[in-house]
Amino acid sequence: MTRLVPPPLSLYVHIPWCVRKCPYCDFNSHATRGGESHIDYTRTLLADLDGDMADFADAIAGRALTSIFFGGGTPSLFAPALIGRILDGVAARLPLASDVEITLETNPGTVEHGRFADYLVAGVNRLSFGVQSFDDAKLRRLGRIHSAAEAESAIQLARRAGFDNFNIDLMYALPEQDLVGALADVERALALEPAHISHYQLTLEPNTLFAAKPPPLPDDDDAWSMQEACQARLAEAGFAQYEVSAYARDGRRSRHNLNYWTFGDYLAIGAGAHGKITAADGIRRRWKTRHPRAYQEAADHAARIGGDQPVPESERGFEYMLNALRLIEGTPLADFSPRTGLHLSAIEAPRREAIDRGWLLDDAHRLRTTDEGQRLLNDVTALFLN
Incomplete structure (x- = not known):
């Protein structure tokens, strides 16, 4: 970590x-x-x-x-x-x-x-x-x-x-x-x-x-x-x-x-809204009660929250890549660890496989798909599923 x-x-x-x-x-x-x-x-x-x-x-x-x-x-x-x-x-x-x-x-x-x-x-x-x-x-x-x-x-x-x-x-x-x-x-x-x-x-x-x-x-x-x-x-x-x-x-x-695409944080208010917050002890996702009436009736207490859970370490690499690889220019490789709390070794094996398949550029500084990788984006991100 x-x-x-x-x-x-x-x-x-x-x-x-x-x-x-x-x-x-x-x-x-x-x-x-x-x-x-x-x-x-x-x-x-x-x-x-x-x-x-x-x-x-x-x-x-x-x-x-x-x-x-x-x-x-x-x-x-x-x-x-x-x-x-x-x-x-x-x-x-x-x-x-x-x-x-x-x-x-x-x-x-x-x-x-x-x-x-x-x-x-x-x-x-x-x-x-x-x-x-x-x-x-x-x-x-x-x-x-x-x-x-x-x-x-x-x-x-x-x-x-x-x-x-x-x-x-x-x-x-x-x-x-x-x-x-x-x-x-x-x-x-x-x-x-x-x-x-x-x-x-x-x-x-x-x-x-x-x-x-x-x-x-x-x-x-x-x-x-x-x-x-x-x-x-x-x-x-x-x-x-x-x-x-x-x-x-x-x-x-x-x-x-x-x-969103660079794994930033966002507070989210409103019926069914989903948010993500990074704290010193981990990353949390919170979403609100979906139906407007139920949401409004619970405005002043915890029932307005439809769910609240940490993002497990085992899922952070995939979530990061799922978003970042949508960007045509990709993201700096140096952003991965501070935004996920994971060492780069957590994604090294699937990253290397994607490079070998011609789906990611072999770049020591950026996570970025090739043109073929962009066309096969679902296949690329699936490699990072734990």
Whole structure:
């Protein structure tokens, strides 16, 4: 064992409600019924944060938040004043880095005219638009509540309000999609001049409507052709791929997601939210009660916690590699021991095997996949399973 060194610290805030549950979504999200109190949930979030801060007081003492991420669900269902109240409450409890990144996920169908300027005033400095496609037929098939025109209008409104740092989420390999359609979505996104694009393949996740009733999806070869062609177009447009599904202009990588992928720490508040904290005596994962009502009813006591357990030494190497190898540039080899508490010898045998197979670069300074390793990433990370 080596000494654990606390990594950067982030905060994840989960807003669990959506206008409608999408058939492909396996996140902890619930269709709104109109009777939820956003004010009460805001109070619950801050009470939850108070509880975590008390429990992890020694581990987080003196550490500033480098990023805050509002995810969901659909955080843009919450009025800017409530997002501001949450951010003010966080700032009153924890120090924020001078350049803290604060991201709000938004559904283009839930943001009214004028709201973006108010989100900016509240402290949000980065937006993530869940567009998924600019093809209206595909959007209907995905169960989205917005049209392509509404997505473009929302993004243009955000830009006029002062946001220049925003992400567009796009999916490919959609039901009955072809290569031309996948590239057309990328072109529509590029025309809106985002700073960041998340481009990921639609997959059938367990316990979703699509898993129970699978739509006709492109086969693996067609999906791979879409991925390669879209990667090339994004690169041509100046978007560097830095993670399996993430592309950014210079200086606009998602700091919050990078913290996940480099085995950083994150407090997590909200129904079903998952966090990870490094302390002197080990690494802990904590998650919250999933259902919003049960979570809120337990706001002031331990029942809000759905689970809390240490990350065993035997699992840390795999968890680190599972995240780090998603990064195209990999991570410094020197980060492994301080972030896992393990000696490099813990992963030397599988690392050497991956190098011999041509999946990892034989680099004394970085953990980084080859091009083949990136294509076979699941096989590479499986080598590090204990």
